[in-house]
Amino acid sequence: MKKAPVRDKRLDLRDLTVIFDGFKALNKLSLYVDPGELLCIIGPNGAGKTTMMDVITGKTRPDSGTAWFGSEIDLLRLTEPEIVNAGIGRKFQKPTVFEQLTVFENLELALAGGRSFYRTLRARITPAQQNRIDDVLEIIGLTKQRTLLARTLSHGQKQWLEIGMLLMQNPELLLVDEPVAGMTPHEIERTAELLLSLEGEHSIVVVEHDMHFVRSIARRVTVLHEGRVIAEGDMDKVQKDARVKEVYLGE
Amino acid sequence: MVRFGNSIAGRDRGGAWFLGILTLIAIAVPVLNILVPPSSTFHLSAYGIALIGKYLCYGMLALALDLIWGFCGILSLGHAAFFALGGYAMGMYLMREIGPRGVYGNPILPDFMVFLNWKSLPWFWHGFNHFLFAAAMVVAVPALLALVFGWFAFRSRVTGVYFSIITQALTYALMLAFFRNNMGFGGNNGFTDFKDILGFDLHSDGTHAVLLVITAVALGASYLACRAIVDSRAGRVIRAIRDAESRTRFLGYPVESFKLWLFVFSGIIAGIAGALYVPQIGIINPSEFAPINSIEAVIWVAVGGRGTLYGAIAGAVLVNYAKTYLTGAFPEVWLYALGALFVLVTRYLPRGIIGLLPSKDKVVPKAALLGESHEESARSRQAARS
Amino acid sequence: MIRFPRGGQRFFGPLLLLGALFAAHAQSPKDANFLSTLGELREATYSGKAGIVERLGQSGHPSVRAVLTALLEERLYYRNSDQKVFIAKSADSDPLNLIDPLSLKNSGSAPAANLTQIGTNNALRRVVRMAVARFGLSSPSASVRLDAAREMLKSLDDPTVALLRERLGVERNSSVRKEIATGLALAALDSPDTKTRLAAISTLKGGLSQDVRNRLALLLDKSSDGAFIEKDENVRRAAASAVAAIDRWRTFYSGFQTLFFGLSLGSVLVLIAIGLAITFGVMGVINMAHGELMMLGAYTTYAVQLAMPGHTGISILLAIPAAFIVSGLTGIAMERTIIRHLYGRPLETLLATFGVSLILQQSVRSIFTALNRSVITPDWMSGSLRLNDAIEITYNRLYVVIFTLLVFSLILAVLKRTRVGLDIRAVSQNRAMAKAMGIRTDWVDAMTFGLGSGIAGVAGVALSQLTNVGPNLGQSYIIDSFMVVVFGGVGNLWGSLIGGMSMGIVNELLEPYAGAVLAKIFVLVALILFIQARPRGLFPQAGRAAEDK
Ligand SMILES: Nc1ncnc2c1ncn2[C@@H]1O[C@H](COP(=O)(O)OP(=O)(O)OP(=O)(O)O)[C@@H](O)[C@H]1O
Numbered sequence A: 001m002k003k004a005p006v007r008d009k010r011l012d013l014r015d016l017t018v019i020f021d022g023f024k025a026l027n028k029l030s031l032y033v034d035p036g037e038l039l040c041i042i043g044p045n046g047a048g049k050t051t052m053m054d055v056i057t058g059k060t061r062p063d064s065g066t067a068w069f070g071s072e073i074d075l076l077r078l079t080e081p082e083i084v085n086a087g088i089g090r091k092f093q094k095p096t097v098f099e100q101l102t103v104f105e106n107l108e109l110a111l112a113g114g115r116s117f118y119r120t121l122r123a124r125i126t127p128a129q130q131n132r133i134d135d136v137l138e139i140i141g142l143t144k145q146r147t148l149l150a151r152t153l154s155h156g157q158k159q160w161l162e163i164g165m166l167l168m169q170n171p172e173l174l175l176v177d178e179p180v181a182g183m184t185p186h187e188i189e190r191t192a193e194l195l196l197s198l199e200g201e202h203s204i205v206v207v208e209h210d211m212h213f214v215r216s217i218a219r220r221v222t223v224l225h226e227g228r229v230i231a232e233g234d235m236d237k238v239q240k241d242a243r244v245k246e247v248y249l250g251e
Numbered sequence B: 001m002v003r004f005g006n007s008i009a010g011r012d013r014g015g016a017w018f019l020g021i022l023t024l025i026a027i028a029v030p031v032l033n034i035l036v037p038p039s040s041t042f043h044l045s046a047y048g049i050a051l052i053g054k055y056l057c058y059g060m061l062a063l064a065l066d067l068i069w070g071f072c073g074i075l076s077l078g079h080a081a082f083f084a085l086g087g088y089a090m091g092m093y094l095m096r097e098i099g100p101r102g103v104y105g106n107p108i109l110p111d112f113m114v115f116l117n118w119k120s121l122p123w124f125w126h127g128f129n130h131f132l133f134a135a136a137m138v139v140a141v142p143a144l145l146a147l148v149f150g151w152f153a154f155r156s157r158v159t160g161v162y163f164s165i166i167t168q169a170l171t172y173a174l175m176l177a178f179f180r181n182n183m184g185f186g187g188n189n190g191f192t193d194f195k196d197i198l199g200f201d202l203h204s205d206g207t208h209a210v211l212l213v214i215t216a217v218a219l220g221a222s223y224l225a226c227r228a229i230v231d232s233r234a235g236r237v238i239r240a241i242r243d244a245e246s247r248t249r250f251l252g253y254p255v256e257s258f259k260l261w262l263f264v265f266s267g268i269i270a271g272i273a274g275a276l277y278v279p280q281i282g283i284i285n286p287s288e289f290a291p292i293n294s295i296e297a298v299i300w301v302a303v304g305g306r307g308t309l310y311g312a313i314a315g316a317v318l319v320n321y322a323k324t325y326l327t328g329a330f331p332e333v334w335l336y337a338l339g340a341l342f343v344l345v346t347r348y349l350p351r352g353i354i355g356l357l358p359s360k361d362k363v364v365p366k367a368a369l370l371g372e373s374h375e376e377s378a379r380s381r382q383a384a385r386s
Numbered sequence C: 001m002i003r004f005p006r007g008g009q010r011f012f013g014p015l016l017l018l019g020a021l022f023a024a025h026a027q028s029p030k031d032a033n034f035l036s037t038l039g040e041l042r043e044a045t046y047s048g049k050a051g052i053v054e055r056l057g058q059s060g061h062p063s064v065r066a067v068l069t070a071l072l073e074e075r076l077y078y079r080n081s082d083q084k085v086f087i088a089k090s091a092d093s094d095p096l097n098l099i100d101p102l103s104l105k106n107s108g109s110a111p112a113a114n115l116t117q118i119g120t121n122n123a124l125r126r127v128v129r130m131a132v133a134r135f136g137l138s139s140p141s142a143s144v145r146l147d148a149a150r151e152m153l154k155s156l157d158d159p160t161v162a163l164l165r166e167r168l169g170v171e172r173n174s175s176v177r178k179e180i181a182t183g184l185a186l187a188a189l190d191s192p193d194t195k196t197r198l199a200a201i202s203t204l205k206g207g208l209s210q211d212v213r214n215r216l217a218l219l220l221d222k223s224s225d226g227a228f229i230e231k232d233e234n235v236r237r238a239a240a241s242a243v244a245a246i247d248r249w250r251t252f253y254s255g256f257q258t259l260f261f262g263l264s265l266g267s268v269l270v271l272i273a274i275g276l277a278i279t280f281g282v283m284g285v286i287n288m289a290h291g292e293l294m295m296l297g298a299y300t301t302y303a304v305q306l307a308m309p310g311h312t313g314i315s316i317l318l319a320i321p322a323a324f325i326v327s328g329l330t331g332i333a334m335e336r337t338i339i340r341h342l343y344g345r346p347l348e349t350l351l352a353t354f355g356v357s358l359i360l361q362q363s364v365r366s367i368f369t370a371l372n373r374s375v376i377t378p379d380w381m382s383g384s385l386r387l388n389d390a391i392e393i394t395y396n397r398l399y400v401v402i403f404t405l406l407v408f409s410l411i412l413a414v415l416k417r418t419r420v421g422l423d424i425r426a427v428s429q430n431r432a433m434a435k436a437m438g439i440r441t442d443w444v445d446a447m448t449f450g451l452g453s454g455i456a457g458v459a460g461v462a463l464s465q466l467t468n469v470g471p472n473l474g475q476s477y478i479i480d481s482f483m484v485v486v487f488g489g490v491g492n493l494w495g496s497l498i499g500g501m502s503m504g505i506v507n508e509l510l511e512p513y514a515g516a517v518l519a520k521i522f523v524l525v526a527l528i529l530f531i532q533a534r535p536r537g538l539f540p541q542a543g544r545a546a547e548d549k
């Protein structure tokens, strides 16, 4: 039986290894997130960032290693929906909203509440939930588009909608994969504000290639390369690191 | 309280039309049959009633298919299996109801068992002399098959064409099984020569008229039930699954169980449709399980317009009307026509004939059906990054 | 369930061919003598005929075998008008096709009413059979001698045994010797001497033939009064162990045979599944008309054969490229007009191609009618290869297995070694990238679809050698081949090969116990359970592209 780690981290990954056809997408990756912390993860393409999120959310099963959510929950034993309901929300790298549903309905589905077939069959939106959706619509700036089909949104708006869905879920841990790809500078700024406002209340892991953006939000930065952590620390420290330079310049 | 949830479906105008027409049929058919004298051109013959009854049963099957295909993206190529199982359950009741009036006069054993020299009733035939038991089986047997099969299939994440292929194999296997004499379901010939149902003579127009009204009611009720599901939050989850299955999973919805229950419910509707079909048509045999039947049912839905419920029903009626006409008038043309229908509808009419109507009830927007822009968005992301 | 007709049958034994070798001789005194002896058959009584048959046998004339065989099969006639004796090719036809008894050449035909059959009875037939066998045993050809010896084992009596013993002295060929020894041993089982019987049993022990086994098993029976027929216990024990030994080997070899049947059934599935795998693997298209493309190939074979009567062997070989082209072009036409427009919508493609399958089926019905057509199997593909008493492998199955392996390697080579193959693989792995690199994906799609469809046509040629050709041919195989694809892993050639072969073998293994239907249901259930463990089949397509649906 696997033992829960002693440290009380919000998220604790140890020695995760994922092998795809002999290729190690993750190679003994160890990483932690403190409660309320905003952690930025950077790394070149193919470093394994998305794969790491896949492991945390149960999409990919690692070949070895452990993943604990708090000291109670062994993520490797849960199914994807169970992991979500344990309090982990995710924004995908490729924005995926429900194109055939309206903006409002997208948020409604993300609403915390019973997830079973039976419960959703009978679910009605309470005034409190209605207000919550209105609030989130306000935050993500899509109030006017609430009755539009999500597929009619622009790329940036879809990104926002997906962030809005994360907010609706109100998870303890947010995994945000490349949130600002395809956004205008102005939108990027607002995203940074939003993420910072969530910090403290939620633990957040942000994966991003946009260095300006990372610099604007990061306290602690972890650099991934070839499936493992090669550097860690604040932005300045990381950027001076010889290996990091090599990896990025070597590209 | 404002409910935006319904904003796409709008007020169900198409559904209102459909229910109106259905009511009209339920009233007009008995009137035209019983009150209009046979000499009049407006008289509806027993054959006419049976034909309409058949169309309505097929409409129910189409409804069941549309619920899972149109709304959840699950294309079952074996739905006729549920239809046939419901039909067989009803057929077993009708066989036992014949009692000693069979050719061999055996009060317990149906003729084909006497013919096979069987001495006693197989265990699974017990209870079918009670109508209520048979009615329960009409629901339970398809539900059980859907539950077991769906559990295995969905659990292992069999999706898309894989699922279609496996359901097709399922109905094919069932067909082979039912062809066997020693299965105890009458082999090749199936069940026929029914005498009465609940004591009412199956050869009388009156009984047929009543059966038709019951079928209409069942179809209307199924429609309303499906509509209720589709318009609930569960319905939105189901559509979410259709559009982005794994995303739905990452919102915490147990996708497999949604699919499973929907599949079971759909199987039950198909089963009831089959049970209503058998007394009106007067025969059930293993060819009902033939894979082509299931695929034909899919084309009804596609012709009518999937994701609308009433469109599927309309498609079933239209295609079958064409089939009745063509197989009578130009038998060799029918398969060409059916084949062309498959090709043309998928190629040119992705939203079916309902999509041709000027209406606001378009549940599935056209662009969504025309191989949507996943690639598109991936490309723009790529562009944004570089 | 898929069924093959088991074993081809040959109507004309090697006898006629052999006789034909000698037919060039002009009429000699020997011939004249032979003819007049033959003529006596017309009037003689049955016992008289027996004497005549003996004399014919002793004459050593090259036609003896053919004439006596014809007599045995009641195909010997004389013409009422001139009393001349003829052999009929078959006794059932009218007019009868006649063969001259001396030259063994065709000599026209005549209405059956103008000819009188030379009759036989049981006793006479026994004599004739002996004479044929005796003649056969002294034939210069070892295989004729072997057949003759085998024939004799079926009805052993004193004169036969004497004959066999006599032949044993002069026979050189080891398999013929073995057969003769078996015959002598079988006869020796009736000997009153225990030692002789024991020795016979030990000779018979190494055999495999069912007849020998049954004869030995008789020694273990009890007569009606409950006493053993064979009185000596040692003999009984030896017989029991010999029976067990033979049974063991027969079971072993029949397992072998089942395996082979499974492989040949699997080969057909593999041929069909390869094509499916190519179209699915590259284009994500499940082609429901694939079975009909195969049917087109089978009909092409039929049509080619019709076009060149009398050249069965060549027509089959020509049918292979012809079927490839017919089905391939049909496939390309389908791709260009329909499938291309449905790209990325697999379920719709499935429906549209199903529509095409209906149209193809109905067209074939309109052109060739709904009747099943039988394609003639060339001589070199009929008959069977007899490995020993327990295994017989029909040539058509053997060729189909070999053919499948050839096609498989060819496709593999095309995909791995040619430019087209490289393009196809590139497109299947990353369509957008391939396009960006200047590969004409349109063209590659059409070629791929053509290739997959062409292979379906080739599969049809193979199938036409195993079963009748009809409009429903495609349907009866397609569900099985889909299962193969699901089992093997979509889009993987090796998966199709291993998947198809194992499905074939499982089917053949189960069938004797469960019957065809239950075997099918079992396979389905097993497949459903299998995909619980491996949802993407034996050889899953790797990579993220495979996951995003
Ligand atoms: N399902 C899979 N099968 C095979 N290889 C995979 C799979 N998923 C990921 N990989 C490979 O694993 C490696 C890590 O991929 P991952 O998506 O985690 O990188 P990333 O850091 O998110 O890159 P990017 O910045 O481009 O998003 C890549 O080389 C990728 O090709």
Ligand SMILES: [Mg+2]
Residues within 6 Å of the ligand: A049, A050, A051, A093
């Ligand atoms: Mg990534």
